Amino acid sequence: MWKRSDHQPKIKAEDGPLVGQFEVLGSVPEPAMPHPLELSEFESFPVFQDIRLHIREVGAQLVKKVNAVFQLDITKNGKTILRWTIDLKNGSGDMYPGPARLPADTVFTIPESVFMELVLGKMNPQKAFLAGKFKVSGKVLLSWKLERVFKDWAKF
Structure with missing residues (x-):
């Protein structure tokens, strides 16, 4: 008959790595987002509100019409300065500052100046893309x- 042979040595608690000995691989720090009180300093903040x-x-x-979650990463000088989520998939819809709570269907990375031109109708979205x-x-x-959604808002 076959015998099971267990060649793994017994590990004791004191044999393990020391706390802080290893760093988590693949972790990327989140870009620093402004404090909510500082949001009003951005040109796009009143539009988002x-x-x-x-x-x-x-x-x-x-x-009912859209059924999607969008994340807008607003940039300035190549760095994300604001992040807003438009959730038109769950409940009665919501828009909030910060990353999407559920995976976003579409993520836009857009400079603040370009965003302002788009929502104010000064630039065609397809041509800009x-x-x-x-x-x-x-x-x-x-x-x-x-x-x-933005066109409906503009009529509003």
Whole structure:
């Protein structure tokens, strides 16, 4: 018959690594986000607040039409300065500062100046994307639904 042979030595607690001896691999520090009291210092903050109010009023209708979670990483000089999430997939919709609580369907990385031109209608989103003015990752085709949300907000 076959015998089971256990060749693993017994490990004692004192044989383990010392606390802090190893660092976690693959961990990337989150970019420093401004304190909520500092959000009002950004040019785009009033726009985000207004869009947030609009989503809270008509969010249930938007959830039925859009069914997606968008994350907007607003940059300045190549660094993320603001991060907003537009959740039009769950509940009656929500918009909040910070990263998406659930995985975002589409993530936009966009300079603040370009974002302002887009939401104010001074720049065409498709042309701006094709010109490389901002980046989109995830489900790129959902971005046209966010454009419709911004257009509805502009009428509001």
